[in-house]
Amino acid sequence: MALAYDPLFISSSAMDVASPPPMILTQDELKRIAAYKAVEFVESGMVLGLGTGSTAKHAVDRIGELLRQGKLENIVGIPTSKKTQEQALSLGIPLSDLDAHPVIDLSIDGADEVDPYLNLVKGRGGSLLREKMIEGASKKFVVIVDESKMVKHIGGSKLALPVEIVPFCWKFTAEKLRNLLEGYGCEANLRLGEKEKPFVTDNGNYIVDMYLEEDMGDLGVVSDSILRLPGVVEHGMFLDMASTVIIAGEHGVKIKNKHTST
Numbered sequence: 534m535a536l537a538y539d540p541l542f543i544s545s546s547a548m549d550v551a552s553p554p555p556m557i558l559t560q561d562e563l564k565r566i567a568a569y570k571a572v573e574f575v576e577s578g579m580v581l582g583l584g585t586g587s588t589a590k591h592a593v594d595r596i597g598e599l600l601r602q603g604k605l606e607n608i609v610g611i612p613t614s615k616k617t618q619e620q621a622l623s624l625g626i627p628l629s630d631l632d633a634h635p636v637i638d639l640s641i642d643g644a645d646e647v648d649p650y651l652n653l654v655k656g657r658g659g660s661l662l663r664e665k666m667i668e669g670a671s672k673k674f675v676v677i678v679d680e681s682k683m684v685k686h687i688g689g690s691k692l693a694l695p696v697e698i699v700p701f702c703w704k705f706t707a708e709k710l711r712n713l714l715e716g717y718g719c720e721a722n723l724r725l726g727e728k729e730k731p732f733v734t735d736n737g738n739y740i741v742d743m744y745l746e747e748d749m750g751d752l753g754v755v756s757d758s759i760l761r762l763p764g765v766v767e768h769g770m771f772l773d774m775a776s777t778v779i780i781a782g783e784h785g786v787k788i789k790n791k792h793t794s795t
């Protein structure tokens with residue numbers, strides 16, 4: 534159902550009999566609320582990292598809309614995937630890349646998991662490498678999620694931790710990853726795309742999805758060990774990168790900033 538709502542206002546009162554009954558927002562509506570809130574951080578003249586995925590798509594749409602309305606000017610977008618590049622171009626957002634703009638003012642992107650310290654898992658959409666490069670080059674990185682993405686420990690939720698690997702002898706690399714993380718109840722599966730063929734990233738690589746049963750403990754140590762394996766290009770743990778996380782839930786929007794517990 535399409536809602537006519539002020540995206541930044543969520544409230545309903547059981548006492549107000551004249552009000553319509555409380556509306557249950559869909560996950561996509563929550564994503565849109567978080568995205569619209571994040572776009573409030575955007576100012577004219579900024580270089581913007583444009584994220585990938587169904588939540589980030591709302592932010593890119595909103596930026597396009599504000600540009601069209603003349604409420605934002607002189608924006609340069611740096612897309613984190615070919616898909617976002619296509620979307621941004623279709624909205625008339627001027628685009629560039631990290632070579633021309635090695636410092637980005639603000640990136641806005643979704644995440645698959647967010648822990649209480651604002652560590653993330655990203656990449657279930659397959660764009661983790663470009664996302665990490667672009668978001669790592671950003672002065673401010675705002676993450677937008679609905680509340681289902683909040684977890685106690687990243688990686689241990691039986692959802693995938695994606696790892697981008699080179700296609701050359703991928704079974705060898707997948708086996709090394711499996712062995713490395715076997716203490717956490719690890720399964721490592723090659724991600725498949727259309728017609729059961731390997732999913733290929735925008736960089737021509739494959740993705741191995743690691744399914745873990747246990748909390749990985751010291752994430753920095755695990756991250757370094759994964760990255761040391763020859764054949765691994767990057768993984769989807771984004772440690773200590775997010776400046777702010779905007780969480781949209783049934784009871785409103787929460788904003789968590791790095792190094793605060795609010």
Ligand SMILES: O=C(CO)[C@H](O)[C@H](O)COP(=O)(O)O
Binds near residue numbers: 645655658661664
């Ligand atoms: O990391 C990503 C893509 O590589 C996405 O940001 C992440 O998968 C969240 O996606 P969605 O907003 O569709 O839930």
